[in-house]
Amino acid sequence: MRNIFLVTQFEVIRSIKKLSFWLMAIIIPIFLIAYIFAAALVGYNTEESLSSGTKTVDLRLGIYDAPQYLEIYSFENERKEVQNLQQFDSEEQGIEAVKNRELDVLYVIPDNFVDSHKVSIYTKPDHNSLFDDYSHPISTLLDATAKSHVDQTDYNVIKKDLNYTPVVLDADDDHVVDQSERISEVIAPAIGLGVFYILIVVFSNRLTVSMVEEKENRISELILTSVTPRQLIAGKILSLLILCLIQLTVLVVPFLVIYFYAITNADIPAEYRNISLDPISLLQSLTLVVASYFFVVACCVLISSLVPTAKDASSFSAVIFIPVLAPIFFISLFASKTPILLVDILCICPFTAPVSLFLRQLFGHLPLTTYYIGLSTLIISSIIIIYYAAKIFHRNALNTSRKLDLKKLLSERRETWQ
Amino acid sequence: MRAQKSTKTAKTTDTATPFVKVENFGITFAGKTIIRDLSFEVQKGEIFGLLGSNGSGKTTTIRALLGLYEPDQGSLTIDGAPFSPNTKRPRATSSQTANSPQKTHITVGYLPEERGLYKKETVYDTMLYFAKLKRLKKPKIWIKNYLSRVGLADNLKSKVDQLSQGMQQKVQLGITIMNNPDLLILDEPTKGFDPVNRRLLMQIIHELHEKGTTIILITHYMDEVERLCDHILLLKDGIAHAYGTVKDVKSDFDLPTLDDIFLRVYGANTEHNHNFERITDNLDQAPQKPKGDY
Ligand SMILES: Nc1ncnc2c1ncn2[C@@H]1O[C@H](COP(=O)(O)OP(=O)(O)OP(=O)(O)O)[C@@H](O)[C@H]1O
Ligand SMILES: [Mg+2]
Numbered sequence: 229m230r231n232i233f234l235v236t237q238f239e240v241i242r243s244i245k246k247l248s249f250w251l252m253a254i255i256i257p258i259f260l261i262a263y264i265f266a267a268a269l270v271g272y273n274t275e276e277s278l279s280s281g282t283k284t285v286d287l288r289l290g291i292y293d294a295p296q297y298l299e300i301y302s303f304e305n306e307r308k309e310v311q312n313l314q315q316f317d318s319e320e321q322g323i324e325a326v327k328n329r330e331l332d333v334l335y336v337i338p339d340n341f342v343d344s345h346k347v348s349i350y351t352k353p354d355h356n357s358l359f360d361d362y363s364h365p366i367s368t369l370l371d372a373t374a375k376s377h378v379d380q381t382d383y384n385v386i387k388k389d390l391n392y393t394p395v396v397l398d399a400d401d402d403h404v405v406d407q408s409e410r411i412s413e414v415i416a417p418a419i420g421l422g423v424f425y426i427l428i429v430v431f432s433n434r435l436t437v438s439m440v441e442e443k444e445n446r447i448s449e450l451i452l453t454s455v456t457p458r459q460l461i462a463g464k465i466l467s468l469l470i471l472c473l474i475q476l477t478v479l480v481v482p483f484l485v486i487y488f489y490a491i492t493n494a495d496i497p498a499e500y501r502n503i504s505l506d507p508i509s510l511l512q513s514l515t516l517v518v519a520s521y522f523f524v525v526a527c528c529v530l531i532s533s534l535v536p537t538a539k540d541a542s543s544f545s546a547v548i549f550i551p552v553l554a555p556i557f558f559i560s561l562f563a564s565k566t567p568i569l570l571v572d573i574l575c576i577c578p579f580t581a582p583v584s585l586f587l588r589q590l591f592g593h594l595p596l597t598t599y600y601i602g603l604s605t606l607i608i609s610s611i612i613i614i615y616y617a618a619k620i621f622h623r624n625a626l627n628t629s630r631k632l633d634l635k636k637l638l639s640e641r642r643e644t645w646q
Numbered sequence: 647m648r649a650q651k652s653t654k655t656a657k658t659t660d661t662a663t664p665f666v667k668v669e670n671f672g673i674t675f676a677g678k679t680i681i682r683d684l685s686f687e688v689q690k691g692e693i694f695g696l697l698g699s700n701g702s703g704k705t706t707t708i709r710a711l712l713g714l715y716e717p718d719q720g721s722l723t724i725d726g727a728p729f730s731p732n733t734k735r736p737r738a739t740s741s742q743t744a745n746s747p748q749k750t751h752i753t754v755g756y757l758p759e760e761r762g763l764y765k766k767e768t769v770y771d772t773m774l775y776f777a778k779l780k781r782l783k784k785p786k787i788w789i790k791n792y793l794s795r796v797g798l799a800d801n802l803k804s805k806v807d808q809l810s811q812g813m814q815q816k817v818q819l820g821i822t823i824m825n826n827p828d829l830l831i832l833d834e835p836t837k838g839f840d841p842v843n844r845r846l847l848m849q850i851i852h853e854l855h856e857k858g859t860t861i862i863l864i865t866h867y868m869d870e871v872e873r874l875c876d877h878i879l880l881l882k883d884g885i886a887h888a889y890g891t892v893k894d895v896k897s898d899f900d901l902p903t904l905d906d907i908f909l910r911v912y913g914a915n916t917e918h919n920h921n922f923e924r925i926t927d928n929l930d931q932a933p934q935k936p937k938g939d940y
Contacts, residue, residue: 231731231779238775242767446762450821453712453756454731454779626714633676 231455235463239438240470249471253478256426261482287332289365290314292322294339298373313365326350335366347392363392416506417589420513424520424582426479427472428552432528435468436541439532439621448625457622465525472521512589512599519606520582524548526613533621536628551579555587562587575602578609663726665690665829665860666711670720672884673703673710680706682884684720688877693851693861695871695892697904698881699912704864705759707881708831712756724829725752753780755827757835759864761818765807769798769817772806776821792820796846811838819847823854830854831862836870848874868904878904880911887911 243249291298291313314331316322325331334350341347347370349362439461442448451460531544555562555574562571562584574584581602588594620637664687671684680703688694698704709715711722713729722728729752764772770789777785793799796816806814815838823830832851836844851874855861865871871878871892878895880888888895888907899907 234775234778242764242771441764442762445765446758446760447764448762449709449712449714449756449758449760450762450776450818452714452731453729453754454776456731459731623716626709631676 231459232463232466235455235460236466236470239464239467243434243467243471244474252430253475256430256475257479257482260422260479261486287362288314288330290316290322290325290331290334291337291366292316292319292334293337294319295337295341297337297341298369313369323350326352333362333365349392366392414590414592416509416513417516417586420517421583421586421590423476424517424586426475427517427521428524428549430475431468431472432524432545432548433542434471435464435525435528436532436545437538438464438468439529440535440538440541443625443628444537446628452622452625457625458618461529461618461621465529468525509589512594513586515603516582516585516589516599519603519610523578523582523606523610523613524552526610526617529621530613530617533617533624534632548579551577553583555580555583559587563591572598576605578605581606663690664688666694666722666724666862667726668707668711668720668722671707671710671717671722672719673706673715673717679884681710681881684881684884684886686879686886686889688860688862690860691855691858692876693855693863693874695875695878696862696864696881697866697868697871697878697908699908702881703884704881705833708756708833708862708864712754712831724754729754752829753825753827754829754831755822755824756831757818757822757833759833761811761815763806763814763817766805768803768805769793769809770802773817773820773824777824780825782825788824789820796820812840812843815839816843819850823850826854826857827859829860829862831864833864834866835863836865836867868908871904880908882911 293315314325316325316334319336322331322334322336326334329352332351336348336350338344338346338348347363347366349366351362442451442460455463527548528545531548532541535541535544558570558574561568571584571588574580575588575598585594585599585602588598616638623637624632666688668687669685671681672679673681684707696704696707706715707722710717711724711729764775767775773789773793774785777789782788790799790802793802796819798813798816801809801813806817809817819835822832830851835847835851839847848870851861851863863871863875875892877891878888879886880895888898888911890898892904895907896902896904899910901907901910
């Protein structure tokens with residue numbers, strides 16, 4: 229235990245002493261922030277165009293006005309964007325139209341509107357990104373109606389307390405999901421996927437390089453007569469974990485600052501304001517990140533136990549990324565709720581499981597059994613891989629050539645050998 | 647010198663159980679047998695010379711002894727058990743050595759043939775790391791004292807890769823002799839040292855030997871062997887070709903120096919000797935007939 233601690237301490241201190249570590253630690257969040265900023269800017273632009281009416285003209289809008297609150301004349305007087313507003317006789321008819329894609333957006337003003345001041349906005353997923361806001365046309369109408377009602381209190385209600393509930397009909401129609409609920413469901417797997425991505429991109433390479441260092445620099449003999457191979461491996465993995473946590477802290481702090489700044493100062497839509505994290509999906513994502521991380525760590529240890537130099541290690545660890553990131557290319561399959569065999573296979577195969585499981589969770593249909601199966605495959609395969617990796621690491625610690633005697637590497641250990 | 651040596655041999659003869667024991671050790675690499683059947687013993691407190699030509703398997707034997715290679719056959723033990731770093735167990739042999747008597751486990755110092763260090767670390771950080779791993783009591787003081795004794799006091803904060811080869815070797819030697827090891831294994835320690843530093847190394851070996859450290863010395867310098875070693879072993883073709891005290895080996899071969907014995911064992915002045923052929927002539931011509939291993 230003491231040796232593991234010493235190895236960890238040594239590895240952590242020499243890493244954080246390096247300028248390159250901090251450069252990386254700072255550059256990654258800067259890139260991420262820049263990316264999110266760019267995405268937000270694009271989203272903002274579409275909102276702009278929506279409110280100015282250029283884009284809403286192309287959208288087919290519908291309305292079900294149960295209390296007959298809106299006055300028809302306002303339709304004619306308002307801008308042309310609402311002139312093709314289709315009226316429905318029941319809520320169901322309108323929703324059906326959205327499902328059949330005869331309609332892009334449906335506004336529902338419920339019976340109790342005068343008390344609740346609630347308007348629901350129905351869309352299909354492809355017409356409702358997280359940044360889109362379809363409330364503008366309806367608010368124009370409500371505004372005009374309220375103005376025509378001379379009742380001042382009524383007008384104030386419209387201006388202040390109006391409550392929009394965006395509802396997204398998901399790809400399979402049978403589910404009607406509350407937008408703010410969706411956000412809180414999406415946030416855990418999205419963060420999980422992001423964290424996993426950063427961990428593997430930055431740290432798998434760091435780990436392989438660090439694991440190969442003794443072999444490449446001929447320090448193996450010196451170090452392995454002072455610590456056992458397992459202690460060395462454990463110490464290195466642990467040091468990596470600590471470096472990861474440092475990196476994540478550097479990453480999370482600016483995000484929290486921005487988030488709280490946005491909450492207190494910026495005018496953000498109500499559904500983003502009170503996002504409560506779903507504890508179950510948070511727990512799922514967390515266990516997934518941990519299990520996936522250890523699977524990648526196990527693979528990295530295996531690779532570095534086989535190759536002689538850091539250069540080889542880097543190129544081989546890049547090879548792991550291909551299957552690990554492959555599910556991203558099948559993202560459309562994961563969006564569908566109907567069971568697809570390929571998706572199930574991807575969720576069970578340990579290499580593709582991490583990203584696959586995150587994606588399914590992201591789209592809101594990860595069956596609990598698939599989650600458990602995927603998670604246990606990840607854990608079991610990690611344990612098996614790390615067991616063999618440690619064995620090979622010991623046997624191959626002095627082999628500085630590319631030639632491998634696999635039979636010898638994997639053979640049973642003799643009793644007289646530690 | 648002579649007087650010193652006789653006291654040394656006297657010291658070793660009274661220990662009955664061998665400190666290092668190698669029995670029927672054999673190892674192959676990719677089908678090539680390196681060591682066939684090797685047995686020898688090293689007594690506590692002696693200096694043991696492990697000799698042999700390049701590629702005869704000296705380093706391989708030591709690596710197997712230290713658990714770095716897995717033997718294909720036989721057993722290699724230090725103080726009655728296979729070596730493992732930092733295993734705590736009662737000493738098999740009672741320790742009357744001058745080494746810190748409170749130590750509960752066997753400590754081994756190994757200067758490997760391949761001299762590698764963490765290149766980007768400072769001398770001090772590197773040594774401190776190993777000192778902590780080896781559970782040195784007052785590591786900081788020890789390191790500073792050692793470095794100033796070997797003339798590296800100014801290099802405390804230098805990066806390892808800024809040091810010359812010989813200087814790096816002194817750092818490694820320091821790491822090796824930290825914590826007064828019970829067993830010191832030196833694989834060609836004088837390689838690359840100038841005469842002054844060679845003298846320095848000899849002094850260190852001598853001092854540790856006086857403190858009761860058992861030493862296994864691998865070297866190609868027969869004068870060092872004659873001066874220092876109690877027992878020697880000459881490796882050839884994977885087996886021990888000569889094994890015993892320097893005096894016994896000399897009288898067995900009936901030759902005056904170890905140099906002569908080495909040349910005899912490795913085929914100089916015999917009919918299949920390469921030395922009679924000219925070496926640098928006709929290097930660009932295809933060989934007439936295939937040659938054996940040696
Ligand atoms: N990991 C390995 N894989 C394959 N062959 C090896 C390996 N290690 C050593 N050998 C072979 O074992 C033989 C003995 O090597 P070793 O290093 O033990 O020799 P040595 O006696 O120390 O020689 P030198 O005096 O040159 O240091 C050599 O032929 C070498 O090619
Ligand atoms: Mg050697």
